[in-house]
Amino acid sequence: MASVRGARPDAIGGVVPAEVVEPATADEVAEVLRSTRGSVVPVGAGTKTGWAAPPSACDVLLRTTGLDRIVEHEPGDLVAVAEAGVTLDAFQRRLAEHGQMLALDPPEEGATLGGIVGANASGPRRLRYGTVRDLLIGVTVVLADGTTARSGGKVVKNVAGYDLGKLYTGAHGGLGVVVSTSWRLHPLPKAAGAVVLPVGDAEAAGRLAAAVARSTLTPTAVELSFVAGGRGELVVLFESIEASVRAQSATALALLGGGEERAEVPDWFGRRPEGPLVVRLAYAPAALPDVLAALPDGASGTASACTGVAYAALPGEADLDALRAAITPYDGSAVVLAARGPLDAAAHWGPVADSFGLMTRVKDQFDPARRLSPGRLLGGL
Amino acid sequence: MSQHLAEVAGTAPGAAAPRALRLAERLRARIGADRVLTDPAQLRTYECDGLATFRVRPAVVVLAGHRDDVVETVRMCARDGVPFVARGSGTGLSGGAMPVADGVLIVLSRLRSIVSVDPDNARVVAEPGVVNLWVTREAALYGQAYAPDPSSQQVCSIGGNVAENAGGAHCLKYGFTVNHVMGAEVVLSDGEVVHLGGTAPEHPGLDLLGAFVGSEGTLGVATQVTLRTIQAPESVRTMLVGFHEVADAAGTVSDVIAAGILPAAIEMMDALAIEAAEAAVQCGYPHGAVAVLVIELDGPRAEVDEQFRLVEEIAGARNAFETRIARDDAERALMWRGRKSAFAAVGRISPAYYVQDGVIPRTRLPEVLAEIGRLADEAGVRVANVFHAGDGNLHPLILFDDKVPGAAPAAEELGFAILDLCVDLGGSITGEHGVGVEKKSKMARQFTDADLDTMQLVRCAFDPAGIANPGKLFPTPRLCGERPGVRTADDRRDPSLGEVF
Numbered sequence: 001m002a003s004v005r006g007a008r009p010d011a012i013g014g015v016v017p018a019e020v021v022e023p024a025t026a027d028e029v030a031e032v033l034r035s036t037r038g039s040v041v042p043v044g045a046g047t048k049t050g051w052a053a054p055p056s057a058c059d060v061l062l063r064t065t066g067l068d069r070i071v072e073h074e075p076g077d078l079v080a081v082a083e084a085g086v087t088l089d090a091f092q093r094r095l096a097e098h099g100q101m102l103a104l105d106p107p108e109e110g111a112t113l114g115g116i117v118g119a120n121a122s123g124p125r126r127l128r129y130g131t132v133r134d135l136l137i138g139v140t141v142v143l144a145d146g147t148t149a150r151s152g153g154k155v156v157k158n159v160a161g162y163d164l165g166k167l168y169t170g171a172h173g174g175l176g177v178v179v180s181t182s183w184r185l186h187p188l189p190k191a192a193g194a195v196v197l198p199v200g201d202a203e204a205a206g207r208l209a210a211a212v213a214r215s216t217l218t219p220t221a222v223e224l225s226f227v228a229g230g231r232g233e234l235v236v237l238f239e240s241i242e243a244s245v246r247a248q249s250a251t252a253l254a255l256l257g258g259g260e261e262r263a264e265v266p267d268w269f270g271r272r273p274e275g276p277l278v279v280r281l282a283y284a285p286a287a288l289p290d291v292l293a294a295l296p297d298g299a300s301g302t303a304s305a306c307t308g309v310a311y312a313a314l315p316g317e318a319d320l321d322a323l324r325a326a327i328t329p330y331d332g333s334a335v336v337l338a339a340r341g342p343l344d345a346a347a348h349w350g351p352v353a354d355s356f357g358l359m360t361r362v363k364d365q366f367d368p369a370r371r372l373s374p375g376r377l378l379g380g381l
Numbered sequence: 382m383s384q385h386l387a388e389v390a391g392t393a394p395g396a397a398a399p400r401a402l403r404l405a406e407r408l409r410a411r412i413g414a415d416r417v418l419t420d421p422a423q424l425r426t427y428e429c430d431g432l433a434t435f436r437v438r439p440a441v442v443v444l445a446g447h448r449d450d451v452v453e454t455v456r457m458c459a460r461d462g463v464p465f466v467a468r469g470s471g472t473g474l475s476g477g478a479m480p481v482a483d484g485v486l487i488v489l490s491r492l493r494s495i496v497s498v499d500p501d502n503a504r505v506v507a508e509p510g511v512v513n514l515w516v517t518r519e520a521a522l523y524g525q526a527y528a529p530d531p532s533s534q535q536v537c538s539i540g541g542n543v544a545e546n547a548g549g550a551h552c553l554k555y556g557f558t559v560n561h562v563m564g565a566e567v568v569l570s571d572g573e574v575v576h577l578g579g580t581a582p583e584h585p586g587l588d589l590l591g592a593f594v595g596s597e598g599t600l601g602v603a604t605q606v607t608l609r610t611i612q613a614p615e616s617v618r619t620m621l622v623g624f625h626e627v628a629d630a631a632g633t634v635s636d637v638i639a640a641g642i643l644p645a646a647i648e649m650m651d652a653l654a655i656e657a658a659e660a661a662v663q664c665g666y667p668h669g670a671v672a673v674l675v676i677e678l679d680g681p682r683a684e685v686d687e688q689f690r691l692v693e694e695i696a697g698a699r700n701a702f703e704t705r706i707a708r709d710d711a712e713r714a715l716m717w718r719g720r721k722s723a724f725a726a727v728g729r730i731s732p733a734y735y736v737q738d739g740v741i742p743r744t745r746l747p748e749v750l751a752e753i754g755r756l757a758d759e760a761g762v763r764v765a766n767v768f769h770a771g772d773g774n775l776h777p778l779i780l781f782d783d784k785v786p787g788a789a790p791a792a793e794e795l796g797f798a799i800l801d802l803c804v805d806l807g808g809s810i811t812g813e814h815g816v817g818v819e820k821k822s823k824m825a826r827q828f829t830d831a832d833l834d835t836m837q838l839v840r841c842a843f844d845p846a847g848i849a850n851p852g853k854l855f856p857t858p859r860l861c862g863e864r865p866g867v868r869t870a871d872d873r874r875d876p877s878l879g880e881v882f
Contacts, residue, residue: 076635076744077773099641120583131582133591134560141835149835150828155740157557157772158809159546159595160816160827161854162836166559166591175587187641210501214524216615218680244684282583286501308502308582331580349585355575359587361842378586 010061012041013054013376014342017061024066026083026140026148026179033177034146036060039374042173044085044115047108050278050338051119052172053345056375064114067179070094072154078185079137079154084114084178095185103129103186107270114178120170123270124221124237127307129186132169138182139165141175144367154182167362174373174381175366189220189239195252196266197259202230206289209305211255212236213285217248224303224310225268230292234305235265273301275313278338279320283308287330294326316340324350345380352379398440398483401463405441405485408457412450418442427486430471430478431533434735434789435818439466439480443487448508448566448604454487455602456572464848465570467602469509469538474736475817477545477597477853484848487602489540495519496605503610504563504580509540509603516608525610528555531813532721540603545815546595550646550720553771554679555611557813559594564607567593567600570844580607592839597815598850600843614679617645618689619713622674622696623667623703627651630672631746633699634770637676638743640695642688647771648675648720651750654727654767654778655719661726664719667703674770675720723767724778731763731780733789737796738814739803743773749806753777753799760795774812775803801826816854825856837861 010020018038023029033040038059043049045065067083070091074080075098082091088104088111095101105123106116115121117139122131129135138152141164151164168178199205205224212222220239226232236252236259238245249261272278278301283291285308292303292310296319301312314323324334336348352359356379363370363381375381402419409417418424419441428436443454451467458465464484471478480486492508495515499505500523505516513534516527530549531537541547543565548557555561564578577590593600624630634647650658652671658664666673676692678685693704707713727734741749750766757764757779765778779796781788800810800823810816810823824833833855841861843849 074742074744076639077742078638079742120588130556130560133588134556143835147831147835149831151832151835153807153809153827155742155773155808155812157548157552157740157769157774157812159548159557159813160809160811160820161824161833162592162596162839163546163559163594164592164835164839166588167839169588169591170583171587187643190641213503214500214612216524216612216681218614218684240681240684241687243687244681247683248681280583282581284502284504284580285582286499308580333581333583333585335585353576353584353586355577355589356586357573358569358575358589358842361845362587362589362839365838365842 012043012049012058012061015055015058017041017058019059020061020063022063022066026067026142029062029064029142029177029179030146030148032060032062033142033144039371041373042118042177044112044118045087045110047111048115048119048121052373052376053348053380054342054375055373062177064177064179065112071180073098075100079156079182080185081154081180081182082113083180085112087112088116096188099188100185101188102183103135104132105270107272113181117169117178117181118172124223124304126304126309127222128218128220133166135184136165136169136181137184139168139178140180141168141178143176144369144372152182156184172373172376174363174377176372191242191245192237192239193245193249194238194262194265195236195249195256195259196262197234197256199224199230199232199234202289202292205230205232205234205292205305208234208256209288210286212252213306215255217252222305223269224305226292226303227300228295228297230289233266235269237265268302271302272311272337273313276316276340277314277318277336279312279314279334279336281310281312281327281332281334283327283330283332287332290330291327291332294323296323311337320347345375345378349378400461401440401483401485404457404461404463408441408443408454411453412443416444416446416450418444427468427480427488430468430473430476432474432476432817432819435476435479437480437482439486440483441485443485444491445487445489446491448492451487451489451568451602451604452572452574454485455568455570458485458848459571459846462846462848464851466850467540467544467598469541470512470536472533472537473541473545473817474738474814475811475819477815477817478541479818481851490538492604498523500525500610502580505608505610507539507606507608509538509606511539513537513539513542520610521613524613526613527561527608527610529558529561532724539606539608543594543603543606544596544598545813548813550648550769552769553647554643554645559591561609562590562594562606563609565590565593565603566605567603569601570846570849578607597817597854599840599854601849616682616685617677617679617713618685619675619677619707619716620689620693621666621705621716622676622701623670624672624699624701626700627672627750628747629699629701630674631750631770633674633696633701634746635744636695636699637692638771640691642692644676644692644771645679646675646677649673649766649768649770650720650723651766653763653765654723657726657730657765658719658723660729662718662722664715666719667705670703675716720767727765727778727780733781733783735779735781735792735796737775737777737779737799738811739775739800739808740812741773741775741803741806741808743771745806746770746773749775749802752802756795756798760791762792762795764795769812772812773808797823818853821854821856824854
């Protein structure tokens with residue numbers, strides 16, 4: 001049976017759970033959900049609990065860290081299956097023994113695969129490899145009523161049935177508890193090199209990022225570190241075979257009109273900014289300079305410059321509504337990842353889209369009693 | 382007689398579909414008499430999609446000329462409880478666009494505008510009737526490309542690609558359609574219009590778009606789609622390699638992947654498929670080859686050149702007897718022509734054929750091909766194999782003579798045995814053609830009742846009345862409101878299929 005701990009300071013979004021459980025198997029997760037009537041908030045290692053709105057209730061905090069087995073790795077198929085509580089680090093170590101990797105690089109140390117799926121966490125290499133939704137090929141979940149269900153499988157190409165892995169990605173445990181994951185893998189690159197150059201302002205950042213995006217270069221990441229106004233540093237990371245890294249770096253230096261080649265990326269690369277208020281911005285990729293210009297004074301952060309995603313630390317008193325309004329023309333959104341005090345769902349996520357009624361119906365189907373991660377999702381679902 | 386390859390005849394309009402016909406009158410008034418067909422002779426054109434062994438004549442066909450025609454039609458269907466099916470170019474191979482006898486078929490092929498091309502954001506917004514290849518042509522003007530390229534790309538529509546999550550040869554490196562669909566305007570089954578995703582790469586809230594893509598028309602109708610384009614690579618190199626043994630070709634595929642090389646495509650054809658392609662398009666494949674691979678690498682020149690040499694070495698070590706390297710686009714096109722025409726070409730060497738679509742872990746390729754050969758011999762049926770070897774997506778083409786009694790059901794039986802084999806090896810019953818009406822019974826082979834019930838939760842959220850493309854995808858249609866795990870003893874008979882003889 002799941003090991004049960006008494007209440008301890010496991011507060012999630014300021015809400016202290018009545019009970020903390022750490023099941024070790026999928027069956028135990030199902031048993032927890034069947035035997036509990038109240039609210040259940042699933043988490044992995046708890047590295048991203050600020051990424052969703054605070055729960056409206058938390059009778060049971062369900063940690064999936066005990067589900068820590070790598071179930072299957074078939075190197076020739078470039079596919080692996082692992083339980084939700086396996087940490088990304090442990091997973092990568094095992095895959096690296098066969099020259100392979102899961103091409104996800106969110107920086108949160110100790111993060112579990114289940115938590116990465118639930119929070120839809122990604123890092124700079126999303127430019128080349130995509131995100132969780134692109135690499136997750138199968139998932140097993142336990143639903144609110146204790147039903148265990150699987151979607152997808154362990155082959156890369158598979159269109160049988162609805163792809164529920166997409167739905168669980170970024171659902172913060174609101175549609176079920178992810179207990180196992182199957183992934184598409186990639187070969188570890190044989191060589192790496194970066195081109196690093198200073199950037200004067202937001203306009204230059206946009207111009208340089210666009211130049212790379214519209215070229216035939218294939219960087220794995222184009223990262224910008226910025227302070228308010230867009231001044232900062234741009235890193236173009238190449239990972240391939242040695243000859244290609246060298247050739248592409250040379251082309252990039254010419255294309256960007258400056259910069260220097262480095263064997264290593266700078267320290268800030270791939271880290272999330274820290275501050276009183278941290279947001280994830282998403283927008284039409286070419287709107288990078290407009291989005292940087294819309295940030296309030298005192299903002300700083302990093303942008304995956306060619307993808308349309310940025311992470312910014314804002315002053316605590318920043319006007320989120322004004323920021324959201326300013327980036328709306330670029331299909332923009334700003335989601336809070338960390339705040340000093342608890343924020344309600346509307347302030348956390350921003351306005352809802354016209355599909356919100358549909359989202360509500362999906363939530364109602366999967367979790368009719370609203371027991372799972374209540375209030376944590378968009379619109380307070 | 383087997384139900385699956387049997388002709389499914391529609392019931393006579395007027396007798397079975399008075400509601401739909403009354404609805405047709407109102408639709409004529411709203412969207413124009415010339416766009417609403419009820420004449421049985423005209424309806425015949427729309428009886429089936431690319432899987433012609435399943436035929437149902439719809440009660441009404443609506444030729445949508447505008448997004449609002451779709452909204453209006455769906456709204457009226459919802460009000461009257463009339464089922465509807467959306468259809469693009471009709472190239473689907475699993476009966477996903479097969480009509481419903483007492484329902485409305487919404488034809489989207491006239492919604493063929495490319496709404497916008499935005500190279501700076503790498504996005505193309507297209508209506509559902511736009512042909513796949515047009516998107517790439519449009520993007521090519523800006524040095525970009527649309528990666529998903531089903532073999533039917535010259536004909537198939539974007540809407541159909543999205544509905545079936547239909548991929549093609551380049552999925553191996555670039556992922557399949559769902560990885561390239563960023564947004565969709567969707568008419569839900571009650572006529573409400575919602576926008577899923579958009580231009581930005583992420584949106585707050587549940588990823589409903591991810592569930593919608595590949596839902597085979599059961600969650601609503603896309604009336605506009607935002608696609609992601611990619612920069613065309615600096616260098617593309619293609620080789621055609623001939624082998625005397627199928628196992629050597631399959632081994633080459635595994636060795637290439639194991640060497641850490643991710644080609645843009647690795648396609649394989651066996652002797653019978655080669656024979657068919659030669660008969661049809663004279664593509665000049667290596668003489669005497671029992672298997673050929675078409676291997677394409679793309680990317681930065683330095684990377685492609687080095688890896689291309691490595692692939693040649695690997696193939697050589699696996700006893701390739703002939704390697705041809707395309708020197709220009711024309712030669713490259715010819716190599717692909719044989720592969721892309723293979724399905725149609727099989728028609729030259731057999732009176733009829735049946736295409737299956739299953740997936741296996743690619744390391745099991747040699748054993749699966751041997752087993753397919755054994756099953757075919759046992760059944761006395763010829764099977765041509767042409768497939769996406771790099772991602773284990775098989776397309777056995779099962780040849781039969783439709784004039785021989787019992788040949789069609791035997792072909793179908795063999796196809797289904799191959800699907801069972803795929804599932805047993807940890808694979809899937811479809812890699813790109815979809816489940817449709819053809820393989821819905823096989824869903825229960827791949828998934829448990831709990832898995833299927835969970836998928837139904839999504840269906841019930843999107844389409845509680847069950848009028849969006851009913852009778853497809855799920856083995857046993859259920860009423861929304863039933864709770865998972867509580868199956869009725871007598872699952873609702875599916876009224877949509879018409880009479881089976």
